Amino acid sequence: MSYVFEPAAITAVPVAGSDSLFPVRRIYCVGRNYAEHAQEMGFTGREPPFFFAKPTDSIVVVKPGETVAIPYPSQTANLHHEIELVVxxxxxxxxxxxxxxxxxxFGYAVGLDMTRRDLQMDLRKAGRPWELGKAYDQSAPIGPITPLAASGEVNAGRIWLDVNGAKRQDSDVRKLIWNVNETIAYLSRYFELYPGDLIYTGTPEGVGAVQSGDVMTGGVEGLGQLSVAIR
Structure with a gap:
């Protein structure tokens, strides 16, 4: 048997402290999972968690000590950063x-959920899916995955992001509305989870626009940091 064309390469993320790679199967993202971010987006209260997805080719691997450049995406004039704990x-x-x-x-990582905010908001107002705003190419930069055995459970710790050295987002993972274990339990009611799945757990307040030439640096306490430039 042969394929009609060459299959796409497996998307994989490095595992910290080893030469192994984590093959990515699906990417689930939790929306509005910090109270103050929900408020800045016009919502309040502890609503049931909701999810959207990104394709595996949205992954951009950011190795420690490197700054990876991603393009300013087309069809937007309002590109936003969202720093996240990834499970x-x-x-x-x-x-x-x-x-x-x-x-x-398996472990945890630091990730960015880059968002074409103007498209997302237009789609939300129209009651339509968010893919055009969230699921575009190179919209999910991620650092190496730290195994659970090395990190322990991550239920607290500073999560932060600077743009060009100026503070934008600064919070604590303990402020997740739905914590990691609650999120896994809830999501698993609707999807069978498999090795290789990633869950972007949501972003704290302070999201904002970035422009070509900006450099974003962010991290989660105990998991290192990543650096991404917009070209």
């Missing part, structure tokens, strides 16, 4: 109990 799934499961959720975690 990497290492075990298959569905209808996972919250108390058991940590058993399904």
């Amino acid at each position: 990497a799934i290492g075990r298959q499961g569905s209808d996972i109990a919250e108390a058991d959720a940590a058993q399904y975690i």
